[in-house]
Amino acid sequence: MKWTYRPALDGLRSMAALVIILFHAGVEWVPGGFVPLDLFFVLSGYLVTNVILSEIDRKGKLDLGRFYARRVRRLLPAAILTIVGVTLIFLLLTSVVRRLEVIGDAQAALLYYANWHHIMQSTDYFAAEQVSPFLHFWSLSLEEQFYIFFPLLVIFLLKLKSKWALPVGLTVVFLASLASQVYWGRVDEMHAYYGTDARLYQIVAGALLAVAMRSPRFQVSRRWGTVIAVTGFATWVLLIGPWLDLTQSNRGIVAMVACTMLVGGLMINDQQLLSRAVSARIPVYLGTITYAIYLWHWPITLVLQEFIATSPETLAVLVGVLSVAMAAASAELLETPVRTSKLLDGHKWKVVVAGVGTSALIAVFFVPWALEKDRQPSLVANGGANQTTSVQGVAAETAAAEAEDVPSGIDWAAIQADKGADLPCEAEDPTECIVVEGDGPHVLLVGDSHARMLAPMFREIAEEQGWTFSMNVLAGCMWQPDIVNLQSPQARIERCEGIRVGWYDEKLPQLDPDVIVLVSQDRLASKAKMRNLEARDDVREPIERTILRSTRETLDTITQHVDHVVLIEDVLTPDTFRPDECLATATTAVDCVVPLPVDTPGTSAAYITMAQVLDNVSTVNLNNAFCPSAPTCQPVVNGEVVWRDRYHVATDFAVARREEVWKALEGTGAFS
Template identity: 40%
Template sequence: MTWSYRPALDGARTLAVYLVVLFHAGLSWADGGFIGVDLFFVLSGFLVSTILYGELADRGHLDLVRFYDRRVRRLLPAAVVLVVVVSLVGVLVLSAADRGPMAGDARAALLYYANWHFMAQSNDYFGSTVVDSSLFLHFWSLSIEEQFYFLFPVLLLVLHRVDRRWRHATPVVLGALLVASVALQRWWAPQDANHAYYGTETRFYQLLAGVLLALWLHRRRAAGRQGMPGAVPATLAGAVIVVVLAGSWLDLSPSWRGLASTVGALLLVGGLSGEQVHVAARPFTFPPVVYLGKISYGTYLWHWPIIVLLGQAIDPPAWQFALLVVALSTAVAAASYTMLETPIRSRRLAPSRRLPAVLAGLAASLVTALLVVPPVMAATQPVALKGNGLLESGPDNTTGPPPELDYARLTSYREAPVRECRPRDLDPCRLVTGEDGPHVFVLGDSQAREMEPTLRMLAHEKHFNLTMLSLDACAWPPGVFNLVSPVPVRERCERLRSGFWDTIVEKEPIDLLLLIQQDRSAKLFDGTLTDSLEGKPVDDNGRLLVESTDKALARLDELGIPTVVEQSLWLPPEDANPMACLSGAKDVAQCRVPIARTDSALDSAYLVNAETRKNIHRVDLNPIFCPNAPICDAVLDGIPVWRDSRHIYAKLQEDKREQIWDAITATGVLDDQR
């Protein structure tokens, strides 16, 4: 019953890891290469459970301490070394602002809850670019595996005892868990693709599929039958399914692709698991292929940080970049395997020393996550970033050293919470009450949220009452939905907007309505908007926004509600992050950015409505934040201008609040209130 080493399964690891590497390196023909992770999951479930089934059959019990000792020594040392080394390198090449959120990413990686950590970030309006650029993003899949390794042996031990009374307990329970996981995968996929992809419960089915395959083969061997029937056609079919799904030929969602790739992985792993090497398995047993599979853990660990860090320095054609990433990640993995992983794994420990080894490994991971990485990531930037210092500037542009600020905190801390209230209970959104002046009502997205502290101050200083509704990624005109947001977030947006447009606007006494949102008619947002909760992308964002804006403003005008629409803010180019630049620059002049001042379709709609409707006004705050346009400084009066590439820093808005209020009142919107 003893399980012996199968070199072909290491060959399958090679296929899995390089599919992922090529996908992450950006090769267009490997658009589905992320299914390499699916193959890893099936392999992991198969191999771990095969070993555990054999131990139960031979000894009648599981040595959990021995199992966890092997897992800890196999996985933790290489992960800890990677996190420390990558953090140190990050200090040299990344700004403090870019590194700030990564301390939390590293902590999640080393404590193996990275999948939930990155799921939370990717569901946040600001999270997508942060997630994509994190040096530790790839730990999401390792976290799911570790969670499986922690839970499964205990479950198997319980099921083994139940099996003594009912022999079918193990396959029935594991099969039920697999079906439940598949159901959750399919339920979450249309609701929240991020949850479907990163969730533990939505990906366990792939590990459980490997577990059930191993159980089936284990019981076949116990009955005197050898291997998987039809191993050659199964191997060929499995390899073809995996390779086809890894390409860009099929238009499948990640969810359906993952389900199909699990079937392919089961066929491939089952076909390669026999003791005899058949003709279809020979390519997987070629010695260099087997060796690359043995070092695949290190290759996976190192390839993503290499991609992120190399991308900061070079921009070659995709195929050249992919070759470089493959070469570097393989070389580093080989060194890690030889000098670190093998010596630690191969060392034999007495049974009495296994538990201390497990605890020591966990302690090392915990100490690194909590005490080592955070101060490293917060270290002073030693190398000045290349900025935009060659931009022409006028005599009034700012120069001098950047302000001394905690840039890492500034890029990860929000000044105000989301404000979402139902019409029947607006009290949580009434921020200032009891003043003698008018009632100002604010409706908007994350840009309104960033402005909340300024409006609070103004309300107290100018003696007006303030109510605010704000939700990230939620445009204020009805009938506009952001496809980047998962369905639950779109539903929240619809509840907030419908509450305002169906009830509040009719019943709430509003003396000034301030509407704030990001310009989603820009090219950057092509393909991201729809006109229904679960609709398809519209062909023309500008047309959708203009039509919905015109209808909303026409209704406000008919109701006689004095309304001010904020002109779209000038923002840096998408590939520029002035805050990150400032955190590493020697002079603020390095971080100036050019601004295109062309009115978008949405801004043109604001202008037309303001000129043709009595109660609609438009305010342009851009000259306050960029007085030297078309070249904008990254610092004004010692304060950074942008919090990130899409938001004016709240502290600057507070500093400029008198100018902001003067600009609003200059529209004449409050003339009747005086």
Template identity: 30%
Template sequence: MANAMQVRPAESTPPGPPSRRTARLPGVDGIRALAVTAVLVYHLSASWLPGGYLGVDVFFVISGYLITRLLVAERVGTGRISLRHFWLRRARRILPPLFPMLLATVVGTALVNRSALHQLRTEVLGALTYTSNWVQIGEHHSYFAKFSDPSVLQHLWSLAVEEQFYLIWPLIVVLVLLRGRRRLALVAGLGALGSAAAMAAIYQPGGDPSRVYFGTDTHASGLLVGAVLAIAWPAANAAPGPWSRRRLAVGATLSGLGVAGIGLGFWLLDQYGDATYRGGILAVSVATALLIAGTGHGRTPVGWLLARRPVRWLGARSYGLYLWHWPVLVLGDKIFGQRTVIVGAIEVSAAVLLAAGSYRFIERPVLTHGYRGALREAWRSVQGRTSARRGGLLTAVGAVAALCVFAVVTLLHAPAAPVSGLDKQLASAQLAAQQPPAAQPTPSAAAPSTAPSAAAPSPSASPSPAGPPPGDQISALGDSVMLAASPALRHRLPGIQIDAKVSRAMQRGPGIISGWAHRGELRPVVLLGLGTNGPFPADLLEGIIGQLGPDRTLYLVNVYLPTRPWGGAVNHTLTRVASAHTNVHLIDWRGAAGAHQNLLWPDRIHPRPGAGADLYARTVVEAMSTPMRAAPPGRVQ
């Protein structure tokens, strides 16, 4: 049975090792290398490659293509599809490198971040049952929050989506393929469009998109696009051989379009853009299908590049690199505190070495010999060594067994994570924000005879040396820093409208402001305190200023982020944009917080309740009380 199974090994898994069949398609490993590199760069710093997370969708298309190709080939060659053998091959490819990663992650978390063990217990169960994506949806995890501590096993959501696809799709293939390949291609195509449509329908502008990103129902389009390619594009399955000029031209065109589409997606489709979830992910999936179809066997220029040995080496180990890189980065943040270039190089090197070791000592032996065959080969290797080396290997086996026991006991007895003072402060502020509107007067309620409408702001709301504008003329939009200070803001500026939430980024601003304007709730003065959770392009902020119009006054609160690498970039963008507009002013929270770090929580970012929150509110009020400056010389607003 083992020998029969190794003739047709599986051709899938999110970035997985190659099989003998995929070796005849050298471009596939090259595309895997491209995808895992994009994901790694994105996780190192999203500002370097805003759409790098879409590398996962490239993996999805590859997996859907290879899996469907294998199933259809088995049906054509043998007249049947053995689901039992199919699922056994899945286990041989996916489980061996997964278990060591889980073990190392649990042990590492116990040593570096013990408070996360209680949450990790549920996530390990989700990883072992391939339900990680639904566990994270149920736990309200955010894939895109850059400030809050991420789950150390968060990346396994994609593995769960693929495994659920591997469970359901072969059953559909068995049933539908009896009616012909065209019917199967139609089912796959409609499924891809349906999943993309569900993502677009459920996605809510202004909210965290993690639900539609994690969901199997909303994120299966790439897998099904790959399935369509496997059924409808026979040229992608052709054996190497002489190619006509026309075929070479078609392949070069397809691969060029594919690279261009993927590249544009990686560069333009940031994680908060509406276009990403309303067709962008589907477009990148289609571009990946074009790239697969056009790479040929290294005959086209793009295919030649993707088939180079170093690229294929990385692609062959991409599954292990995907598994290991995220725990290494998350635990590395806890160990080093701040990711510098040197720290990033160390983390990437560690992940690559772990992936290479996993491929050499775990993945390839199991793929070649099967589980029992790999164990027999390992035992023979031990018997063939000197007694000293045998003793060392047996000691290593004992150490691994001890670590397994330690990991199980640690998870079973993991203490509940304590609720920090900051968490209590944010929860209290959020609860206060949910009080009935009567507790927070609207402009009309506060001053029915004199307050200007939100649709037509009055210059009287502009700040003056006598003091800040009335609170009922101010709309405030912010993240967790503003949320922590919101009680003090309401005390100093009665009637102020505040919408502040944890993990909110600047990319959410346009949607929320648009909603305010649509409901007539946008006030003459806007206070914007976003930037804690990641960088953003200046064009985004310019767009917000355009939304507000020239008659409103905008105050931008800069950030104090001594432990995050993007603080300087955020403050530079805020300063540069504010200096270009006479109705935009900068509030220097960075300077105030830096001079009073004793009023911040140990994270050195959020103000403590009482004096810390009042420092934030006082900084805002004092800035709003200063005269407006004249327009910069020679600059047109």
């Protein structure tokens, strides 16, 4: 089948962009609204393959310089404009602590490795709170990586001088990528979603479709083309809606089949009703600017969500209108002039070097310069400062009287980066987990990120008190072995299992500590936190019961091997707001105080109860040490920022309060 432009393909693009906008706006009836990306991938593979093979048919070879220059002129101008524009918008509207978090995202987007960047950062695309305006560049990065290697692969396969080399070669790549998707879908869902190796099969499916349809042997009737297209479209719609219960990985595989059928069916019969519907003037026009619509829709969504409280449907309409307006302006004023420039046609490789070089310079110099600026935002979003609304009466007056000024020149990047130290005790000889050797008692610290944030403080105390100090600490890994934290990547879950399941029976006696200190974030504090947990052994019971059961069983095991167990009660953190952002936007620290809870937190209550019934088990509350201004807790104490984020104390602050912490620990009698 001869390749010619088909407006229906542009219509498909606009339809996919609409669904993505609905999904990102939070519209509930499109829970599979990420599936249109699969259509983008199939379309990209189909179109770029036809472009390459058509040139080879006409000229006998592919002009690589021209191909890459056309890609640069098509993709980079709009992408650079969006990234620079969004960077400046976020410089004006958000605090430095928010901006510091996305510097790496912007740089990865400019250099087209965003998908691998998010894998390394363990970014959950489906998390409720996604605040990076550059997150959506992951799919564009994957496509750009494909555009770099694919023409080289085609040239290599055609040089083999076999009519089967190209389809067989592409089939091998397709099957290898599909196998990677199946593997990572079971091992690490984030890699399965972002990884080039795991998603390439969808683009290559489009390429194989193009190769097949260009073959003289390809004969499918127009009637069957209609059946194929309608079946593919219906399946695609089912995948977008709430009707099919599939894993993310399986949904993507089915979507690839559906999208390939949809594109192929429309190409076989471009006169069918579905083709005429998506070939209407407005869908086709929107399809021609879909790239820029996609670039702008996500940052616009984030900005509107920050400052406007409205329904998801209304938000989607606003995002759609603004995205189309920005995309139309971008196409008219920048993209089309660059893409159609006769002057640039004669400078193929220079265009490539200039485009890539410009992206690199902006990534290295402009992005850090702009996003690291410590300036107050021009507008403060809903829920920023003024957290004292929950502090009333005398407590509010006391908090205001004791509040310190917000220190100038706070190094927010250093505070965010200093998370303490993970030290999972995985060694065959657990004595290798000793980090301080002294003449006093041997103290072992075990827990998750709350243990990690306190580890530098405990190390300082150990050196001052002459302890031997060891650690078995891994963020996201509770000290109770029967609980799985589903928010962790699969690799971390498996690592957690290795340092918890059976460890207290097998390795703890070899380490032989005198005191074991157990620390975990309070997971009983909210249903949202408990939803991210499940029993490791698939016991069918409420997760709060699993936590309590595992706590008791683990303590029974530990007390057989250790003289004293110290349970750290819940350490107060803001939870409901970001203290770093609050401080960065507040005029006075009193805007960011946190009241001590009146009721005992769930985990702390369970610890206290177990300490009463188990010998040699004590609890200690560190909030008096960390909150000297009780009943309200200041965000700045003696010039030190108290909280790193909404769930963790800053490690430097914990170290600064070690004398008060030691007094609390000494009161348990466990460290004599």
